[in-house]
Amino acid sequence: MPFTVPAFASIRDALLRDIKNQLPDADIGADSDYFIRATSVASAVEGLYQHQAWIVRQIFPDTADREYLELHARVRGLSRKPAVAAGGRVRLTGTPGAALPAGLQLKIADRAYTTTEVAAIGADGTAVVAVAAATAGIVGNAEAGATIELSAAPSGVTSQATVVTLTGGVDAESDSALLDRLLELIRRPPAGGNKYDYRRWAMEVAGVSAAYVYPLRRGLGTVDVVITSAGDLPSVATIAAVQAYIDDLRPVTARDCLVLAPTPRHYDVTVAVQLSGLTLEAAQAQIDAALRSYDTSVAPAEIAIRSRIEAIVSGIPGVVDRTVTQPAANVVPVVDDGQVEWVRLGTVTVRPM
Secondary structure, three states, rough: OOOOOOOOOHHHHHHHHHHHHHHOOOOOOOOOOOOHHHHHHHHHHHHHHHHHHHHHHOOOOOOOHHHHHHHHHOOOOOOOOEEEEEEEEEEEEOOOOOEEOOHHHEOOEEEEEEEEOOOOOOOEEOOOOEEEEEEOOHHOOOOOOOOOEOOOOOOOOOOOOEEEEEEEEEOOOOOOHHHHHHHHHHHHOOOOOOOHHHHHHOOOOOOOOOOEEEEEOOOOOOEEEEEEEOOOOHHHHHHHHHHHHHHHHHHOOEEEEEEEOOOOEEEEEEEEEEOOOHHHHHHHHHHHHHHHHOOEEEOOOOOOOOHHHHHHHHOOOOEEEEEEEOOOEOOOEEEOOOOOEEEEEEEEEEEEE
């Protein structure tokens, strides 16, 4: 049976009982010296019990505090992954031939970015330039097509630019993510290069939030590893880092390992609903939020199930009936030698039935 830590009052009462047993004439009333002394000792003993309980929690990684979890991980050769800054490309416009030096400052609201290469406006009046976020973390990610402003546009260059891609920003690894990696290593120790080894190697690289392994997809001796970053596409730098890291660790008998990002495949949802006690605007917001929550659970190469979408809509309080017209069937991703599709939710349209 597990040991039950006695409460403070129980410890004090036990001390007073022992005193009374040894000294039958002793006064152990609430205003006596013995009561005061027993109270102070019981307080100290209770603190020792609490400290012992805290020590026991640190013995096991799944109950350990942050610093002791890191010590458990360090014993296994793991360390917390740092935050990674987003990177990508932006499209600038201006006069053909206008120079674009490296180090140009850009902003989206209060988020700062810097160009990392020298370029010039092309004959079509545009140039696509590599940029990096100034601050590490998912805060640096931005949607394609977003407007980004040059802080000081060079001569002949328009101050407004457009995001082509800005992905790969990931926050520092959380305690739960570090614990998951540690438990995975304990439960599935290194096995000479099986698919779990490849997943673990990919997950050890900063900037990788999830990894999916496809052995033998391109023939004998091949392994494909698909990675994502904070529920989005990884940056080119993260893909290169994972590729180099795995190439250094994989068995020499593995002919080829390819690290790649999934290819997004967007689909829209259109649903007609009959409502009771719920406005169409509120239904739109709740259905959109519920479907996007489902979208986060769909991994690369997984199918978006139409019946699951119908069930999610039906589960919204106030939805009496529904008819999903888009998608017309399950959204099945393409998985072949050239790509691994990742079905992603696009626009959600809710109409009255």
